[in-house]
Amino acid sequence: MDSSLVTEHIAFVAKDKIALRLHRYDENFVLKRETLQPDGTRVTQVFPVEDNRSLWSYIHADPYLYELENRYRQIKEVYSVALNRSGRQSASASFYRRAADDLMVSCEQVHECHNHWEIHSVVGDLIHRLGGTQYVYSSITYDEIGAVPMEYEYLIGCHPRWLQTYQHRHWYANDPFIEYAKNHTRPIVGSKVSVASGGQQQMLSAAKEFGFCSQLVAPASVRHSRMIGMLHVGSSIDPADGGEAQLLAGQILFRALSAELLDREMCTRQRSATTQFDLSEREILVLRLVRDAESAWGIAGQLGLSVHTVYAIYGRINEKLGAGRITESAKLAAAHGLVR
Incomplete structure (x- = not known):
């Protein structure tokens, strides 16, 4: 409100x-x-x-x-x-x-x-x-x-x-x-x-x-x-x-x-969108990298994470945004101004 x-x-x-x-x-x-x-x-x-x-x-x-x-x-x-x-x-x-x-x-x-x-x-x-x-x-x-x-x-x-x-x-x-x-x-x-x-x-x-x-x-x-x-x-x-x-x-x-x-x-x-979807800074960064066409392997290398952890982050993001795929989440994030 x-x-x-x-x-x-x-x-x-x-x-x-x-x-x-x-x-x-x-x-x-x-x-x-x-x-x-x-x-x-x-x-x-x-x-x-x-x-x-x-x-x-x-x-x-x-x-x-x-x-x-x-x-x-x-x-x-x-x-x-x-x-x-x-x-x-x-x-x-x-x-x-x-x-x-x-x-x-x-x-x-x-x-x-x-x-x-x-x-x-x-x-x-x-x-x-x-x-x-x-x-x-x-x-x-x-x-x-x-x-x-x-x-x-x-x-x-x-x-x-x-x-x-x-x-x-x-x-x-x-x-x-x-x-x-x-x-x-x-x-x-x-x-x-x-x-x-x-x-x-x-x-x-x-x-x-x-x-x-x-x-x-x-x-x-x-x-x-x-x-x-x-x-x-x-x-x-x-x-x-x-x-x-x-x-x-x-x-x-x-x-x-x-x-x-x-x-x-x-x-x-x-x-406003960050608050609405309760996304962390790391999750927003992952969405930005997905939008830039980075693969899970590429994201893992850039952030110093395992590929398994990256996929776990994908799952949390999809759940918060109500999407079935991380690419869909990235599009929704862009639509709400979460990533530029």
Whole structure:
């Protein structure tokens, strides 16, 4: 049970299962909207709630407001009660809002964050100092062969109506920035991205309506991982007026920030899965070696163990992961972020 969870509401809209969860971290709140589609694809929006007004904006941006109205009303009531009991909500955790003179230090603060609110505080501050006015950070997890996206998660640092529109129109399924991020690590501005369809052009035009007049995307990836990250930064300044040039001036730091966010997400998932499956450091190391196609004899030689002991470790791992073969366990471990 997540100790930060304040209230949870489940609804079925059309063929989707939608979960609304309000989390509390000290005096700050985060609303998570998770959609589970019939094909198993999971899309999660993570929205840091700054005050009643921002919560109202998020709720009224939801295209399924009519179907979810009662659930949202209960969330608003719980939020208001919690807010009144705690007194005035702090704008942010002051430790994470401190302005480090070295911008790279600000990037590294991401790993010091304990929750999405603190991450939003660090990321939002840094992006504004680099000339951006808003952002969305996406983490996308693919299937075992890396072909089909199975899970999307979005940390929202922009007007919520943009992300609601983006998800409702299923633009994530044909997003030109995601197509670029799958195969590149260098940041790219909106005017340079390859647009192959009218739908993609419509998406880029809609983004401008919500303040992404100039855009920069900083991809992040890790070898052998099924997850990629993508930091999408927007500026209210048009490219013709220097908006893209201003964002490009900070591309090294945007790239570093995107990589830090991905690394933190992967570390968080790894810790969670390690606890869930109760795996030891040695068992995780064995799984990593199996994923790298090492034989039982090779693993025994590297770890100074007998082959019999290695097979005994295989058996314990398979039991914990509920798998029949060690290769299957290695795939499951990779899916849960246990090995990279």
